[in-house]
Amino acid sequence: MAIPEHSLITDEHRAAIGRKSDPVTVTIREEDARRMRDVLGDADPRYADGTGIAPPYVIAMLGGGPRRGMPQVLPGGLLTQQEWRFTRPFRIGEQLQAISQVYDIRDRLGGRYGYSVLVTQGTDYYDAEGNHVAAAMITITQFDPKMASGRSDE
């Protein structure tokens, strides 16, 4: 595929910016918290069995996360940036509402991919009282593998 002369981002893609998804219910699972703690060798007493608190990185396991509903402009994808924000600790067993939205879509000419599209999407997590608990955001650099040497998605 040749490098396009015009942006491949359509009005339909742009219309997705700022449009919030329907909420999805996710659960902070004890088995995820324990397994991830074990893998990381995390001995922080705040997150030990019986405390009822999950380590912050359990956010990596929450469904309804940032990639849900992400516009796909080009077939390849490389995770280039990622952000977590925490308003308060996660409680084991609590259910949260995940609401996602696209924050930005822009294209880039040049660089290792020739032509690429950067999509930034985020998910906010709210508790049963509607209070913000955490947020996750990612930027995916989309590219056409035919225009770039093979890279992978982290």
Place this chain on the structure above:
Amino acid sequence: MSQRYYEDVNVDDELEPLERVPTTDMAIDFFGRDNPTNPAFADAEAGKRLGVGGALVPGLLKLAWITQYVSDWAGTEGMVRSVRAAYRRPDVADRPLVLAGRVVEKRVEDGAHLVELEVVTLAEGQPSTRANVQVQLPSRG
């Protein structure tokens, strides 16, 4: 794990480097063996086909390590408020990664004692991930 207080922290303070060796088992167990993930996390050949040179280390695993690294530095009364990472180059399983960090700013905002850090993962001395981390510390005051 010792407790760190806002007043004890100075800009340009460095965190003690920490070496981690990511393995394919870690990558699989981090997400859970029953959960589907990128095949390149577990299969060196799949990673090589993608041009990585071996099994790929998940970005989320590195982000979790960075979070844990700063959380341990802060102590149990501290709280990591945000972690923002830019993945500069892929990391390959079984190759050591060194976590290193430095305090770049401290301030009091709405009564919260905040410290900003820059954290990197170094592979063979070269940064593969650059992160900005904000942590809230307790005050002696």
